[in-house]
Amino acid sequence: MMGPVLAACLLIILSTAWISQANGATCKKDGGVCTCNDQTKNVDCSSKGLTAIPSNIPVDTNRLLLGSNKLSSLSAKAFHNLNKLTFLSLGTNQLQALPVGVFDHLVSLDKLVLTSNKLKSLPPRVFDSLTKLTYLSLGSNQLQRLPEGVFDKLTELKTLNLDINQLRRVPEGIFDSLSSLSTVRLQSNPWDCSCRDILYLSNWIREKKGTVSNIEAAECDGGTKAVLEITEEEAAEDCVYPNTTTAIPTTIITTLASSNDDDIPELPVPQENFQKFLGYQEPDHLPTQPQCLMSISGYLGLMMSLVLTSAAILYVIHFLKKA
Template structure:
């Protein structure tokens, strides 16, 4: 008896294979793992670290929640680079060669909670770069070359609790940028080029309020001017900023205007800019002003010295006067003997002898 193999290539089986193939074509990359990456399905994590990558890998599993891309050579993040992984919660791009981030680099990551961009070469950040991350809780921008922070949007970063910006090129941070982060609890600032002049007064006030409410910070350590180099901004006395009161957090002078003042009385924008520049220059020239209490102490010492000097001069004058008076009086007691031996002048009458004896 001959054995016949069952025929699995019937019309029904061929139809099922065609349907399955079409579904796989409609879901490109479904269940696949990029080359040089390790995909761990139970934890929904993909590890592409230390693989010499120069760009964001394509065909990432769509259910990925944790993506490790650290220690590579990725130079930029294009727009919608992670659109295939909308469920991402943790993204690690640290220790790469990032120079720029496209304005829509993180579009579609509405569930992202942790973003690590430390140890890159970022110089600036587009103002709306984090607008598409409403659930972001931790942001690490440390060890870059960032010179100015973007204006954080409080309505989209309302859940941000931890911000790290150490080791950058920051000289100042506007108070309004940080005040728009209502949930912020931890803030790391050290090792920047903080210029402790008038423009940091608002940051000082905000930090004091932040710490008072239980916030954690490593402080702002001044790099300039020289008299405050290495000092904590929170420990600089307020007297230093007496000349800075006309400045607001945005660097503009305070403009007080009465309600009935005409619109045309307002200064021209060019004049206003001149006022700003003048205020800034005045501020720059007066960072070494002595504290008020020290000036008062010096004035008190000077006045006391003057008074003591005057009193000493008066006492010396009194001594001289007393000595002179005593000498004159002593000299006056010897005068009668001299007058008795002198001849009488013409016209003087000699007193009777009896009278003289009396």
């Protein structure tokens, strides 16, 4: 009778320990996927094929590297316990949007990297809590517009990368609060120099030329002229910008408004994400692939605990049998 009972107990203990290691561990030393340095407080989870952020990142982490993974979305509370972070890298992922409040607890953050994702827009005030930020990279995304006031609280910001996006304009005054800026990358955007809205950016570049580096590289759509060279005569149109990449002059809007509803053509709807079209959904938990296998040290620790537990069970059974 003792054999089957002991086997069942061992199986339950082993299963429980394995699940705990797979779901709870973050650092390799505990059986997780990330490399953690206790002295420098660095956690490196880059290039691990992650589809979700590990849930048990140490709360005293200073630098968190999550670049070169397969993250397509973030939980609004993904970083809420990490108020010691000064460096956060989310570059080279598949992020399509940022939830409201996702960075609200990162009050010590100095550098934020969001380069090379698929961001098309930003939530209003998404960076408001990052008052110590000195470096922000949003380059190589698909940003079509920026919310008004999105940078208003970043008075310590020195470097801002907005290059290689789909920006045609910026809201008036968007850079006025950035009193510490030394570098701004604006090139490789289709800046619309036919609309009056471009004049704020053109005048700002002209004013900051020589004190903020790289801004002269911004060119009008088609590369025919630098943005800083645009005059009021050239930017004569009053344009509106719906949630598409094409500007529509106000004369067209007026014509459409005066027509019957049945005559108004439908505006093109952006194509849904291709992965969603195929029915593909990212899991919201850590992958259970080889990257989640326990390290040797974790395995040895688990086996030691199993041996001790088994010995305790055998002692109890022997004691009951004698009684």
